[in-house]
Amino acid sequence: MTTQLQESADQERNRVRFDTREEYILYFSFLKRVLNLLLSWYDNQQEGDKEREVVKKFVTRVLATVQALGMKYSYNPSHSLAIDLNDSGYPHAVGIMELENDARGRDEKLQTLPPKGLLVDQMVNRMLQKMEEPSEELWQASSRVYYEMLNQEEIIFPFCHGGFDLLEESSKMRRYFFSWLCYDFETSMPYVHIMVFDQDKTEEPINQEGVKQMMFLDVIKSFGSRVPESMSLLAADIDGALPSIHPKILKRIRFGPILSKRYSLDSKEAHPLLRYLQEYGSDDQFIMILRVETLMSRGQTETPTGIFKLGTAKIREIFAIDQTDEECFQARTTSIRRHIFIPHYLTQHINLTEPELKRYAKAELITYNKEGKLT
Numbered sequence: 001m002t003t004q005l006q007e008s009a010d011q012e013r014n015r016v017r018f019d020t021r022e023e024y025i026l027y028f029s030f031l032k033r034v035l036n037l038l039l040s041w042y043d044n045q046q047e048g049d050k051e052r053e054v055v056k057k058f059v060t061r062v063l064a065t066v067q068a069l070g071m072k073y074s075y076n077p078s079h080s081l082a083i084d085l086n087d088s089g090y091p092h093a094v095g096i097m098e099l100e101n102d103a104r105g106r107d108e109k110l111q112t113l114p115p116k117g118l119l120v121d122q123m124v125n126r127m128l129q130k131m132e133e134p135s136e137e138l139w140q141a142s143s144r145v146y147y148e149m150l151n152q153e154e155i156i157f158p159f160c161h162g163g164f165d166l167l168e169e170s171s172k173m174r175r176y177f178f179s180w181l182c183y184d185f186e187t188s189m190p191y192v193h194i195m196v197f198d199q200d201k202t203e204e205p206i207n208q209e210g211v212k213q214m215m216f217l218d219v220i221k222s223f224g225s226r227v228p229e230s231m232s233l234l235a236a237d238i239d240g241a242l243p244s245i246h247p248k249i250l251k252r253i254r255f256g257p258i259l260s261k262r263y264s265l266d267s268k269e270a271h272p273l274l275r276y277l278q279e280y281g282s283d284d285q286f287i288m289i290l291r292v293e294t295l296m297s298r299g300q301t302e303t304p305t306g307i308f309k310l311g312t313a314k315i316r317e318i319f320a321i322d323q324t325d326e327e328c329f330q331a332r333t334t335s336i337r338r339h340i341f342i343p344h345y346l347t348q349h350i351n352l353t354e355p356e357l358k359r360y361a362k363a364e365l366i367t368y369n370k371e372g373k374l375t
Contacts, residue, residue: 016085016265021074027083027263028070031090033372034258034286035063037341040374041366051194054162054179055253058192061156061181062255068149069095072102075135075142084188085265089258089286093158093185100157103150113144156190158183159225161217164207173198175248176206180220184227189256191227195238196249203244216242227252231295232319232332239317246317247297254291261285272356276346287346289363290339293331296320327359338363344375 018024042056069091073081082092102109114122119141123134149155162179169175179194199206206216223237235250257264259274262283273287298320322328328336338360342350344367352361367375 016083017080018083024070024074024081028066028074030260030263030284030286031066031258032063032070033284034089034288034341035059035066037368037372037374038255038288039063041339041341044374050165050177051251054194055192057162058156058179058181058190059255061154061160062190064149065096065099065155066091068146068155069099071142071149072146075139083263085263087257087271088188089256089260089263089288090188090190093183093188096156096158096183099150099155102147103152103155103157106147106150110144110147113140113147116141116144119144156181156183158185159221161220166205166207167196170201172201173246174201174205175199178220180224182225182227187227187254187256189254192253192255193224194249194251194253195247198246198248200244200246206245212244216245227254229330230332231293232321235295235317235319243314246300246315248317249297250295252293255288257289259287259289273340273342273350273360276349280346280349281343285343286341287343288341289360290341292337292339293333294335294337295332296334339366340364341366341368343367344369 018027039056039059042052042059045052069081081095084090084092119137123137123141126132126134126137152160159182160180162181165177167175167177175196175198177194177196179192181190181192183190204210204212206213219238219241223234223241228234231250231252234252235247238245239247257271259271259277260283261277261281264271264274264277273289277285277287296319297317299318300315301318303314303316319332320334321332322334325336328334340360340363342365347365347367351357352363369375
């Protein structure tokens with residue numbers, strides 16, 4: 001690695017911190033290039049318009065969050081933001097949790113910071129009259145901009161949800177499209193979830209504010225704020241907690257890890273694709289892996305309830321698990337797809353049929369050139 005990393009006291013959580021402001025600026029610039037390329041790719045997708053637009057909105061919010069964190073920590077003299085460089089490449093989840101706390105105190109904090117015009121005058125005075133770098137003023141100015149950026153509709157927190165879209169309606173059911181994002185604490189990566197579900201027509205519409213919507217959102221946040229290995233477990237938890245809700249499709253998209261020579265501490269054994277960057281790549285290049293898991297219902301089962309099983313039947317979804325695919329079976333899901341963003345010239349050196357790369361054998365390679373543009 002070309003940057004010098006200071007190991008934190010809590011290394012067991014894979015947290016590292018940079019030594020200087022310049023290193024933070026360089027890191028956040030790198031991360032923004034990765035996310036902008038991801039947005040460019042989604043712009044070019046032709047199918048699944050609703051899904052594409054929802055995912056783009058969440059990625060845009062991740063990008064805005066990265067910009068906000070860069071504004072806060074690039075000028076913070078403590079250099080306290082932890083970065084997860086082992087199996088992520090993103091800021092550690094603790095930083096996202098702290099951002100949520102900052103957003104709660106946004107208005108109060110802004111009242112304590114000097115106005116922008118006064119800070120500019122103080123910076124000019126310090127530079128011209130005292131011949132000093134205005135570090136304190138820069139920190140305060142960046143803090144003001146940072147807090148002004150903390151719009152909860154434009155950035156992400158550990159959990160944030162999208163809206164409800166009514167897809168269709170019958171005499172018995174309403175079908176909805178719903179989405180949410182969680183920034184997983186274990187992996188320090190953003191996951192977008194998309195769920196298509198039916199709601200019993202006997203209940204008040206879930207897309208209208210009320211008790212039912214609040215219950216739904218509480219359940220989604222409770223189970224959807226973490227990322228269990230089993231997709232069917234997540235869907236079953238939601239299905240079991242909400243009797244009138246019937247998940248039909250659940251999709252989980254993981255945006256990472258981001259691998260690079262400069263910002264990856266993992267061994268080549270843990271991420272064999274990293275070996276190709278280390279051997280042939282430059283410091284500003286990266287490989288990002290998108291993992292898309294899709295779970296689909298294949299039917300329902302009814303279980304009688306109550307004494308002597310005379311109560312109303314409990315309806316539960318039966319999910320289709322691909323038992324012929326080892327990875328799908330382990331993840332308890334219907335299908336898994338991968339998209340790998342990679343420098344174009346590296347594809348000349350990579351053979352996805354090699355044993356160490358067999359997990360990526362069916363992946364779609366998405367290439368970009370030296371200018372960072374899709375090819």
